[in-house]
Amino acid sequence: xxxxxxxxxxxxxxxxxxxxxxxxxxxxxxxxxxxxxxxxxxxxxxxxxxxxxxxxxxxxxxxxxxxxxxxxxxxxxxxxxxxxxxxxxxxxxxxxxxxxxxxxxxxxxxxxxxxxxxxxxxxxxxxxxxxxxxxxxxxxxxxxxxxxxxxxxxxxxxxxxxxxxxxxxxxxxxxxxxxxxxxxxxxxxxxxxxxxxxxxxxxxxxxxxxxxxxxxxxxxxxxxxxxxx
Amino acid sequence: xxxxxxxxxxxxxxxxxxxxxxxxxxxxxxxxxxxxxxxxxxxxxxxxxxxxxxxxxxxxxxxxxxxxxxxxxxxxxxxxxxxxxxxxxxxxxxxxxxxxxxxxxxxxxxxxxxxxxxxxxxxxxxxxxxxxxxxxxxxxxxxxxxxxxxxxxxxxxxxxxxxxxxxxxxxxxxxxxxxxxxxxxxxxxxxxxxxxxxxxxxxxxxxxxxxxxxxxxxxxxxxxxxxxxxxxxxxxxxxxxxxxx
Numbered sequence: 045x046x047x048x049x050x051x052x053x054x055x056x057x058x059x060x061x062x063x064x065x066x067x068x069x070x071x072x073x074x075x076x077x078x079x080x081x082x083x084x085x086x087x088x089x090x091x092x093x094x095x096x097x098x099x100x101x102x103x104x105x106x107x108x109x110x111x112x113x114x115x116x117x118x119x120x121x122x123x124x125x126x127x128x129x130x131x132x133x134x135x136x137x138x139x140x141x142x143x144x145x146x147x148x149x150x151x152x153x154x155x156x157x158x159x160x161x162x163x164x165x166x167x168x169x170x171x172x173x174x175x176x177x178x179x180x181x182x183x184x185x186x187x188x189x190x191x192x193x194x195x196x197x198x199x200x201x202x203x204x205x206x207x208x209x210x211x212x213x214x215x216x217x218x219x220x221x222x223x224x225x226x227x228x229x230x231x232x233x234x235x236x237x238x239x240x241x242x243x244x245x246x247x248x249x250x251x252x253x254x255x256x257x258x259x260x261x262x263x264x265x266x267x268x269x270x271x272x273x
Numbered sequence: 274x275x276x277x278x279x280x281x282x283x284x285x286x287x288x289x290x291x292x293x294x295x296x297x298x299x300x301x302x303x304x305x306x307x308x309x310x311x312x313x314x315x316x317x318x319x320x321x322x323x324x325x326x327x328x329x330x331x332x333x334x335x336x337x338x339x340x341x342x343x344x345x346x347x348x349x350x351x352x353x354x355x356x357x358x359x360x361x362x363x364x365x366x367x368x369x370x371x372x373x374x375x376x377x378x379x380x381x382x383x384x385x386x387x388x389x390x391x392x393x394x395x396x397x398x399x400x401x402x403x404x405x406x407x408x409x410x411x412x413x414x415x416x417x418x419x420x421x422x423x424x425x426x427x428x429x430x431x432x433x434x435x436x437x438x439x440x441x442x443x444x445x446x447x448x449x450x451x452x453x454x455x456x457x458x459x460x461x462x463x464x465x466x467x468x469x470x471x472x473x474x475x476x477x478x479x480x481x482x483x484x485x486x487x488x489x490x491x492x493x494x495x496x497x498x499x500x501x502x503x504x505x506x507x508x509x510x511x512x513x514x515x516x517x518x
Contacts (some may be wrong), residue, residue: 068493086360107384108363109456110453119512124303124511125441125452125453126304126453126454130302131301131303131333131513133512142453143456144456144459144460144461145301145384145385145457145458146388146461147459149385153403159361169439177358177410178362182372183357183366183372183379184357185355185356185357185359186381186384187327187355188385190386190406190409190411191405194407195404195405208384223409224408227314241283
């Protein structure tokens with residue numbers, strides 16, 4: 045069998061099934077509009093700054109006050125004084141700036157972030173999401189998620205469609221304590237791109253090798269084909 | 274006569290910290306984190322501390338001196354943090370079992386609220402309203418107010434007795450300059466604390482050697498400076514090891 049060319053990400057459905065972490069980030073990054081200020085959270089969202097955004101002018105904001113950063117740098121090329129929200133050593137793009145935490149969250153609370161991209165444990169049909177506390181834990185990990193969820197103009201979520209036990213993470217209602225309610229408008233998973241619509245989720249796009257039936261079976265809320273690309 | 278702010282050792286810089294003190298620790302994921310001062314506090318042994326920081330630490334390798342170690346050492350009564358658990362549920366922070374057993378108190382604060390509570394303390398503002406955390410478990414039973422049609426949560430300033438921070442450069446007057454992502458919480462903690470202790474990466478410069486336009490924290494806020502010695506005596510930021518997924 046012929047191997048796909050190096051770097052190729054479009055392969056036939058028999059060879060690939062679903063999106064990997066970088067592909068989920070790449071797909072969501074295609075939704076970023078020219079001129080947007082984009083906050084990227086810990087985990088898969090940080091991979092968005094590795095995506096080729098062409099000639100769009102996108103400014104990436106990290107909660108620790110790093111504004112205008114680019115791809116994660118490989119070992120040996122990194123500057124240990126420079127990290128993104130996930131603690132990864134990143135590069136800076138022309139026009140970058142550094143501010144302290146109060147200014148960084150001033151940018152967030154004053155509504156200057158066009159979209160925040162976050163990981164989550166669960167997303168609901170109503171656009172609620174949960175990403176700071178698991179049911180059994182006494183503590184939680186909020187970080188900047190609540191500030192961002194309450195104040196960014198849009199909230200996009202990237203997460204694996206199912207838990208390791210195979211349980212759905214896209215649900216009618218969140219079972220875990222929520223981070224914010226009614227704010228999520230777009231969700232990228234390993235199975236595709238989905239939009240909460242109140243009753244369930246609309247399929248915007250399915251990843252290679254994923255059928256509507258499979259996505260429906262793995263989702264904990266009604267799935268509709270409306271708006272399917 | 275000039276006030277001398279430069280000390281020879283981390284031990285001397287923190288010797289007077291009493292039991293029951295409130296100590297803020299700067300840093301975010303490495304940059305700005307005062308590893309040397311934290312190590313000195315582990316050796317100094319003050320107890321019943323309240324520790325304020327973004328996180329209690331210990332989620333990554335290699336492990337560096339952190340609040341989690343102070344907890345393990347029996348020195349901490351309470352932490353105020355934006356993470357009392359790791360973002361990944363499968364990661365267990367060293368702090369967590371102590372918290373689960375009720376041996377340490379914790380106040381979980383959204384990161385922007387933590388920053389602003391420190392800023393308010395340093396700015397002479399006792400409290401403020403923020404939209405963050407409205408409608409969540411963190412706001413249950415707390416005072417809110419509707420202003421211009423939106424609901425806001427009342428938050429109080431967070432003053433500290435001591436702040437430990439790390440800076441790139443300092444001059445003898447206590448003026449500080451950070452490099453890149455080192456800044457994070459450090460200027461806010463410097464303003465919020467009565468006594469600010471700084472571990473400095475570069476040689477401490479004579480007063481006037483830092484361009485006044487390039488000063489990030491005025492020496493007004495800074496009492497004590499210690500130059501970090503070369504490794505292995507001094508602790509320097511190291512690259513995080515990638516974890517297997």
